[in-house]
Every structure is written in structure tokens, then in C-alpha cells.
Amino acid sequence: MKQIQLSHFVIAACLTLGWVPAHSAEVNKNPNVVKWTTGSILYRTIETQRQRALEVWNLTVHPDGSRTMRSVVNNFDAENQLNMIHRVTADFRPLESLVSYWSKGSYVGSGMFTIDGQTLNATVSGPDGLVTNHVKVPEHFSIVPHPLATDSWHTWYYDKKVGGPQPMTLYNLQIAPKTGTPVLGRLQTNTMTFDGREEVEVPAGVFMTDHFKIGKDVSVWLSGPDNMLVRYASPKSDLEYVLMTVSSGDFR
Amino acid sequence: MNKFITSKFVLLALIWTAGASAQTGDQEGPNTNILRWASGTYAYTTLSEPRDRGWERFHMNVYSDGSRTMNMWHDLSARSAQFTVVHRVAADFRPIETYLSYWVANGFKGSTIIRVNGDSLTASANGPAGQHDQSMDVPAVFSVGTHPVSADGWHLWSDSGEVGVDQTSKIYSLEASTDVTKPPLGTLRDLAFNRLGKETITVPAGTFETIHYDLSGSQVWITEQDRLMVRMVIERFDRDYVLTSFKSESNEESK
Numbered sequence: 001m002k003q004i005q006l007s008h009f010v011i012a013a014c015l016t017l018g019w020v021p022a023h024s025a026e027v028n029k030n031p032n033v034v035k036w037t038t039g040s041i042l043y044r045t046i047e048t049q050r051q052r053a054l055e056v057w058n059l060t061v062h063p064d065g066s067r068t069m070r071s072v073v074n075n076f077d078a079e080n081q082l083n084m085i086h087r088v089t090a091d092f093r094p095l096e097s098l099v100s101y102w103s104k105g106s107y108v109g110s111g112m113f114t115i116d117g118q119t120l121n122a123t124v125s126g127p128d129g130l131v132t133n134h135v136k137v138p139e140h141f142s143i144v145p146h147p148l149a150t151d152s153w154h155t156w157y158y159d160k161k162v163g164g165p166q167p168m169t170l171y172n173l174q175i176a177p178k179t180g181t182p183v184l185g186r187l188q189t190n191t192m193t194f195d196g197r198e199e200v201e202v203p204a205g206v207f208m209t210d211h212f213k214i215g216k217d218v219s220v221w222l223s224g225p226d227n228m229l230v231r232y233a234s235p236k237s238d239l240e241y242v243l244m245t246v247s248s249g250d251f252r
Numbered sequence: 253m254n255k256f257i258t259s260k261f262v263l264l265a266l267i268w269t270a271g272a273s274a275q276t277g278d279q280e281g282p283n284t285n286i287l288r289w290a291s292g293t294y295a296y297t298t299l300s301e302p303r304d305r306g307w308e309r310f311h312m313n314v315y316s317d318g319s320r321t322m323n324m325w326h327d328l329s330a331r332s333a334q335f336t337v338v339h340r341v342a343a344d345f346r347p348i349e350t351y352l353s354y355w356v357a358n359g360f361k362g363s364t365i366i367r368v369n370g371d372s373l374t375a376s377a378n379g380p381a382g383q384h385d386q387s388m389d390v391p392a393v394f395s396v397g398t399h400p401v402s403a404d405g406w407h408l409w410s411d412s413g414e415v416g417v418d419q420t421s422k423i424y425s426l427e428a429s430t431d432v433t434k435p436p437l438g439t440l441r442d443l444a445f446n447r448l449g450k451e452t453i454t455v456p457a458g459t460f461e462t463i464h465y466d467l468s469g470s471q472v473w474i475t476e477q478d479r480l481m482v483r484m485v486i487e488r489f490d491r492d493y494v495l496t497s498f499k500s501e502s503n504e505e506s507k
Contacts, residue, residue, distance in 0.1 A: 030306070030329040032355035056311070058325065060334065062355060068336055072311050072323060074283050081285040081313065083321055085338060085351060087363070096363055096378070098338060098351040102285035105316045110340075110349060112365045114378055123376075125349065125367060 035061040037226065039246035041148050042203065043075065046233065046240045052077035054244070057149035059226060065090025067226065071147035079104045080175070084147045092156030092227065094143045094171075101146075101175055101183060111173060111183035113143060120171060124183040131181050141169040143185070148241045152222035152229035155192050155212045165191040168214070190215050200230050204243040282503040287314045290480060290500035292457060294401060296328060299485060299492045305330035308493075310402035314478065318343025324402040332357040335428070337398045345409030345479065347396045347424075357430040364426070364436045366396060373424060377435035384435040394422035394440070401493045405474030405481050408445055408465055415449050444468050455483055457498040 036059070043053035053075035060068045066089050073082040081102040087095040094115050101108035109126025115137065122133040140157040143150075158166055173185040195211040200221045207230045209221035221231040232241040290312050296305040308326035315321070320343075325336045334355040340348040346368070353363035362379020368390065375386040395407040410421050424438040448464040453473050460482045462473035471485040484493040 030327050030334060031332050031357075032334045032359075033327055033329075036327070058309070060325075060336075062334075062360070064360070066360075068353065070323060070325060070336060072313075074286065074289075076283045079284045081283055081315075083313075083323060083338060085336060085353070087353065096353075098365070100321065100338070100340070100349075102315060105284045107315070107317070107319070112351065123365070130367070130369075 032062060033060055034063055035059075035226075035248060037061075037228070037246065037248045039149075039204065039228070040244040041229065041241050042244040043077070043148070043239070043241050045238050046235060047238050050077075052239075055147055055149060055241075057147070059149075059228075061226065066095065067092075069150050071149045073147050080108075082145075082147050082175075084145045084150070086143070086145055086150045088150075088153060088156075092142070092153045093139075094141070097143050097145050099145045099173060099183065103176070108175070109183040111185075113171070113185070122184055124181065126182050128181075131184060133184055135171070135185075135187065137171065137187070138169055141171060141187075144170050144172040146173060146175050148229055148232055150229075151232055151241075152220055152227045154214070155194075155210075155220070155222070156227070158192055158194060158212070160194055163194060165193045168192045195219070202231055202242040202244075204230075204246045207243070285313075285315055287316060287318075287504050288478075288500065288502040289313045290478065290498065292402075292480075292498040293496050294481070294493050295456070295496045296326075296330070297492045297494070298490045299487060300490050302492060305491075306333075307496075308400050308402060310400075312402070312478065312480070319348065320345070320478065322403045322406075324398075324400040326400045333428075335398070335400055337400055337403075339396065339398060339403050339406075341403075341406060341409075345395070345406045346392075347394070350396050350398060352398050352426065352436060354426075354428055354436050356428065356432065358432050361428070361430075361432045361434075362436050366424075366438070375437050377437050379435060380432045381435045384437060386437045388440065390424065390440065391422055394424060395443070396438070397423045397425040399426065399428050401481050401484055403481075404467070404472065404484065405479035407443055407467065408447075408472075408474070408479065411445070411447055411463075411465075413447070415447050418444060418446055420444050453482060455494045455496070457482075457495040460495075 038058045041055040044051050055073040057071040069086045071084040083100045085098040097113040100110035111124040114121050120135045120137045124131050142154040168190050170188045171185045172188050193213045195213050198209050198211045200207050200209045207223040209223045209230050212220050217234050217236040219233045223230050230243050294308040306328040310324040312322045320341050322339045336353045338351045350366040354361040362377050364377040366375040371389050373388050373390045377384045393410040421443045423443040424440050426436050426438045427434050446466040451462050451464045462482050465472050473482045482495050
């Protein structure tokens with residue numbers, strides 16, 4: 001038992017350092033794929049550790065450095081189900097998002113968001129038909145599609161040399177079905193603060209992370225060149241999201 | 253010695269990831285939105301040797317209104333292609349909405365959102381060729397062909413059930429060539445198929461009760477309820493697509 005636990009730790013440590021068995025690199029010959037990584041995130045309460053949801057994600061890093069994140073969320077606690085495809089540039093600025101939401105047995109809608117320079121073009125589709133919208137966005141912003149897998153990408157423009165609290169701009173999608181036009185987002189601002197490097201242990205292993213605080217309550221711990229979410233916590237809401245599994249390489 | 257250590261490490265990694273997978277599954281806990289779900293992996297090989305050509309993964313949800321969403325992504329290393337697709341269909345498998353993004357041998361080709369409203373299909377593609385919009389009338393019976401194989405059984409939703417009878421449908425088939433100046437938009441084409449009957453087949457993912465079709469010269473075996481692809485063989489192109497792993501769960505009994 002101890003031997004197995006030690007093996008888990010060694011493997012997790014290797015994954016944390018971005019070490020992938022040579023076998024995987026040899027198999028994956030596709031020049032459009034630099035890396036495949038897949039993982040899962042467990043949603044639970046902090047105090048009682050009650051499980052609320054499971055998110056399964058799959059990331060592709062492409063040769064131009066851009067990334068495609070796919071995510072499927074089964075939130076059995078809140079009775080919603082989310083699908084997401086989220087594409088970002090090499091520096092994590094959003095390129096495109098597709099989401100679809102279900103809540104409490106009903107279809108909420110889907111949204112397609114494409115970024116063209118300083119303009120975000122949205123088309124959302126739901127029970128009430130198709131709505132289009134265009135929003136001016138700053139150079140530094142991110143999208144909140146609500147699966148957690150990309151919630152570690154909001155800090156991509158934080159300047160560590162400057163440090164301290166820095167402004168952040170979020171285009172936050174509306175997940176609840178009774179808040180005006182469902183799915184369509186709105187721009188919000190907040191502050192983010194780099195709180196240092198921390199070693200964090202989650203079910204997937206031990207990871208060296210960057211710890212950011214967002215606003216007064218939320219903390220996010222992210223790791224590696226892909227800013228992988230390791231842990232996200234909101235003590236005020238008694239909610240946390242922890243990396244449950246992760247593996248890199250080929251998926252035959 | 254090094255080889256032994258590497259093998260041992262890979263084995264441990266496999267045990268670890270398999271254990272983690274068994275611990276979490278793809279979904280945990282019944283969700284009122286989801287009647288059932290399935291996920292799996294396909295191997296792409298040549299039929300003759302067989303030589304490895306790539307792989308594909310999918311996750312499908314069936315929702316409380318009977319509609320389905322198929323998330324699928326592939327790594328077609330033999331063609332230097334990587335496609336990501338989300339495909340939504342109604343309870344009878346008629347397309348509602350499709351998203352796709354294509355990487356081809358010459359780089360990023362583009363992404364497209366396709367929406368169907370009654371007899372009207374609209375598509376908007378973005379990529380190196382700029383933005384291109386398309387709209388067309390579509391018949392009551394048609395499907396969307398995005399090229400990953402997971403949802404290719406959904407082209408057959410108009411099957412009359414008669415065995416050995418030539419049938420036709422329409423397919424909105426996406427342009428997916430390596431020419432990145434051509435946006436990933438579709439054209440409506442005829443699709444011929446013939447139901448050959450029920451067959452039990454065994455593939456690496458297990459043994460499945462299937463319906464065997466001839467689909468425009470390809471042999472396909474699909475499950476009955478959700479029309480999931482179990483195997484596709486295209487002899488004239490020396491292609492074999494076979495399900496190598498499969499998981500599913502139904503919440504219907506608990507409702």
C-alpha cells in the first residue's frame with residue numbers, strides 16, 4: 001500500500017514538472033498537436049468535503065502555442081450540465097468559446113463567442129431564439145464560461161514584476177436561466193493579487209503552484225506552462241474545486 | 253536496465269491513471285438533465301497491415317427531452333489533422349447545432365458554428381480565409397457530416413427498418429481539405445445506405461449488439477438506441493475505425 005502511494009507521488013511529481021514518458025512523445029506524430037493533457041476536477045464543499053460535481057477536461061496545445069480546452073461538467077448538486085470548447089492564444093487571450101448549458105431538466109441555451117481584436121461577437125441561442133451582441137473588450141481580459149478548467153487562465157496578464165493588487169476584466173457568461181438573456185455575458189471587473197509560490201496537495205498529486213487571490217474571497221492555484229487549475233477555493237461560499245486526475249500524452 | 257525501469261514506470265502510470273479513472277468515472281451522481289451518457293475511444297488503423305493512423309474520443313449526453321450532445325475530438329496523425337466537434341441533435345437525431353474547429357496539414361483551417369431552424373441552415377466560419385457566412389434550405393431528413401466517426405451513425409436516423417432495401421438521405425458535408433483558404437462550410441449531398449441486419453460483433457471495447465449498414469460503400473456497425481459507432485470499415489480506402497474503450501451509464505432507472 002505504501003509502495004503504491006509512493007508511486008502515485010512520484011508520478012504526480014513527474015507530471016507536475018511536465019515530464020511525460022518518452023513513449024508518449026514517440027507515438028504522437030501529429031504536427032498540429034504539441035501536447036494532449038486530460039484531467040478531472042472534483043467540486044466539493046470545504047467543510048464536509050461533500051461531492052457536488054465532476055468536470056472532465058481535455059486540453060490540446062497547438063504548434064502556434066494556442067490551446068483548445070474541451071470540458072464537460074456534470075453538476076449533480078446544482079442540477080446543471082455544461083459543455084465548453086474554449087480556445088485561447090499562446091498567451092491565453094481568448095480566441096473563441098462555445099458553451100451550452102442545461103439546468104434543472106431544461107435547456108438554457110448555447111453561445112458562440114468569437115474575439116476579433118477589441119470586439120467580442122456573441123451569438124446565443126435558446127428557447128427564445130437567436131440573439132446577437134457585440135461588445136468592446138480590452139486587450140487584457142478573459143472569458144468566464146463556468147466550467148472550472150479555464151478559471152486558471154484569468155490571470156494571464158498579471159505583472160509579477162509590479163506585484164500587488166492588479167485590475168482584471170472578465171466577460172462573465174450568464175448561466176442562470178432567469179437572468180435576462182441566458183448565456184449572454186457581461187463585462188465585470190475585479191482585482192487579482194499574486195500571493196506567491198506554494199506546494200499544493202490535491203487528489204491528483206502534489207503540485208508546485210502560483211497562488212493568486214481574486215477579490216477578497218477567491219483563491220486559485222495554477223501550475224505549469226498551461227496554467228493548469230490545481231485548486232480553486234471560495235471559503236465564504238464553502239466551495240472548493242480540486243484537480244482529481246491528470247495525465248499527459250497520447251490517448252489511444 | 254533502463255528499459256526495465258521505463259516499462260515499470262509506464263506500467264505504474266497506467267495502474268495509477270486506471271485507478272483514478274475507476275475512482276471518478278466520467279460522471280458521478282444522477283443529474284436531472286441527463287438520461288444517460290456514454291464515452292469512448294476509437295483506434296484508426298489501416299485494414300490490411302494494420303498500421304496506426306490516429307485515434308478519436310467522444311462523450312455523449314442524452315438529455316431529459318431526448319436530445320443528444322456529442323463532444324468528439326480526434327488526432328488523425330496520418331493526415332496531420334486534429335478536429336474538435338460538438339454536435340447537438342433532437343430526439344429523432346435531426347441536427348440542431350454543430351460547432352467544429354479544424355487543424356489540417358497546412359495549419360489552422362478555421363472554426364464554424366452551424367445552426368438549424370426548421371428548414372433553414374445557417375453557418376458562420378472563421379479562420380485564415382476570414383469570415384464566411386452561409387445559409388441554405390435543408391430538407392426534413394438530413395444530417396451533418398463533420399468527419400470524426402463517433403456520430404456517423406446519426407446519418408442513418410431516417411432508416412425505415414427494412415433490411416436489404418436501398419435508401420437515401422441527405423448529408424451536409426463539411427469541407428475539410430488541407431487548403432486553408434477554403435473555409436470549413438458544407439455542401440448538401442445525397443447519401444445512400446442499406447440496412448443489412450442485426451449483428452453481434454466483438455471489438456476491443458467489448459461485445460455489442462449492433463445494426464450493420466452499408467453506408468455509401470462503407471460497412472458500419474452501430475448501436476440501436478443511440479446509434480453509436482462500434483466499427484466502420486472502408487475497404488476501398490483500406491481504413492478501419494474500431495471502438496477500443498467504452499463506458500456508459502443510465503439514470504433512467506433512478507428517475
